[in-house]
Amino acid sequence: MKKEEQLKHIYDDFLEFLIRKLVQYEDSQLIASTMIAQALRLYKSTLTDKEYRDMLNTVIKTSKTIKPFVIKTLH
Secondary structure, three states, X not given: OOHHHHHHHHHHHHHHHXXXXXXXXXXXXXXXXXXXXXXXXXXXXXOOHHHHHHHHHHXXXXXXXXXXXXOOOOO
């Protein structure tokens, strides 16, 4: 499986997980803070200090391009 396919598969899996947790707990802040804490721990465990700082700087620099979820409601 190519990296792009792996990324799409992982992204979709995490999105399904995220939706289930949002339905279960109804607290987006709780879910998001837990996910980002775990992600940062994973980065901290696998990157050098410089790579970790560079990754955080990239997140900050690109934060304005992150789009919110579009919530669709049924009437």
